[in-house]
Amino acid sequence: MTSGPAAPRPQHPYPRPVQRMVPRSRDEPHRAATPLELFFDLCFVVAVAQAGRELAHDLAEGHLHVALVGYLFAFFAIWWAWMNFTWFASAYDCDDVPYRITTLVQITGVLILAAGVPRMFADQDLTLAVTGYVVMRLAMVTQWLRAAAGEEGAARTVALRYAAGITLVQAGWVLVLLVPADVRPYVVPLGILAELAVPVVAELATRTSWHPHHIAERYGLFTLIVLGETVAAATVAVQSAVDEHEALGELIPIAVGGILLCFSAWWIYFARPVEDILTSSRQAFLWGYGHYLVFGAAAAIGAGLEVAVEQAVGKAHISAAAATAAVTVPGAVYLFTVWLLHARHGKSGAAQVVLPVAAVAVLACTFLGGSGVLAAGLVAAATVAVGVALHAREG
Template identity: 45%
Template sequence: MPPRPRSLARDPREAHRVSTTLELFFDLVSVIAIAAVTAGLHHAIAEGHGAAALPRFVFLFLAVWWAWMNFTWFASAFDNDDALHRLLTMVIMGGALVFAGGAAHIFATLDFSFGLLGWIVMRAGMVGLWLRAAAAAPAYRTTCLRYAAGIALAQVGWTLAYFTTAPASPAFFAAGALCFLLEFAVPPFAESARATPFHRHHIIERYGLLMIISLGEIVLSVSHGFASLYGGHPSAAAALTSVAALVIVFSVWWLYFCEAEHLVTTRLPTALIWGYGHVLVFMATAALGAAIAASIDVATRHGEARPQDVSAWLGAALALGSAALWLTRDRVLALSPRYRLALPAMAAAFAAAGAAGLPVWSFALLSVVAVIWRAPDTRRDHTDAG
């Protein structure tokens, strides 16, 4: 196959479009960063001060997800896989690793230090990709230039926030919120000039892969629970918790992937809600992994939290994940009322179970009910209902 011209727009109707090995390589950085951020929440929940750590978890998870999302949507529209594209992507990956390497330190202190340097390197690579696309794809020049300018402006905002606010102070979180609002405003503003030619099925696959990464946090927690069976004093309680967690993670996977057509249209309003709303799905899944890990800590007497307090986290994470999946997917699918109401109803059930402090196996049973209710007939074709 002859090499593609540099950074020309991809065909959104291209057949057999799949993730490249570079994109999968890029995802490894996200694995490290998500694991570090989730571990911080896990330990906070197990020690009984999860609520105090929640703003830090949200703050850092948003940063990790946003870096992944920026690159993913660009690559879906303009990835030509030539040498310069690979090199600029590797620059982004290098900066992301600097940030990920300090994620645990940042979670504990909210002192960015070298994390800010990693973020600047990432944004420099991303701006370079957008400027290159602006030069090579004249039809999308305005859109690409808006992206480049918006990303650069947002990075200036983060840098000013770092040097003008104290870590973990109210001013720090206020400045961070403003910077995130600026970040989130860039895609709608840029795409209003002309929507980038992202590939719908490629984007669905990319989001599905990040969901697998998020599920990996739960699987890791389950494995730690089963590890308690080894040694001189096996923990039956931790093993039972792990069995229940295994049922939960299988159910979450089943519910997420029961529909092949997650994004049923390329219309910008629907695509934006789907793309942005997924952060709640990913965040809830990672938080669920943290809550399960904390449950295992409590079962093995390595955690200080009360079981009912950890159950509140389990219920909240499952409720948020179910509600977010309804918002991003089921809300716009042409589903019968039976299926359309399943996730909102189960979100309420999970939240109630968490408030009641029910044991882990109760959430496993509710997860099975959710699968039976919402996903008895998988891989149906739907059209956009909204």
């Protein structure tokens, strides 16, 4: 038998003393993100910004393969550590002193990871990035061992499987640092698959008591923060270009298209509540894993806008079409993935195909060259308008 869920706990400005970590109720009313979780997200955005900055730099230099491989790997490390903490906190957040200190260790790990991102892109040096990642994940092991100590039966087995699985995979990442650089491209995907498999194997016996509304809110908040970082990165790029060049005629269409695309991305993501579709572990796993593309694409849009700005003022060593693709490709991926994960649920008829068609249209804007970013923004805004009109007609 597992221990009974704890009663709803209000958040306090000061942490509780050390207490037994027991699962929170899935039916707990008014469950919301805590200040600690929000601070945790903001610290992770530092790493997101580093990954986006390096992506933009390599794309502008025409190093497409290095840019994509480095970004996908760096963003996986960021996203996976964030996601694991988020789902654990949804089930076991006890907000006592050890819990907060362990979270601080995880934050320290992400800052180490962020510091290692430039080395990973420039020299394929994984040492600092892997060190930060392992710090984050071993802190997560501590959390799962505390959860196991407060559980019995199948729930205890789940917690111990998580702890053992995460520890084993971290040992694998340390070994990756010891293999020759030319072998790593074949080994790293195996490590990623092992990471993804841990929750699936751990929750074979029973599922943890994550809270659907809390999970939906946490993912939504991180989407907001990543989109905000995208706008900030684009703003800095435009400001730098204006300070050095008289190129407002080329920059204004990029700025307008970028803000339309970001605003539409926000609107589309929050067009409907999603907690009602998180009804099973299988659905939740697919939805949670799929957000790797949502978060990664949202952050990549900002990097793409930086590239488009640099190309417009003659700093990038790529064509206008390639610079536009740096915006339109992640934009299309974002629209299609949001539709696939939750926007399609509850829709029928014409409403069901709006986002997939919009994704194709945004991708087609790549071939418009310098005006493609503005066109992509207009397509995204038109998509929102069509969605609003269809919703009003159905209502």
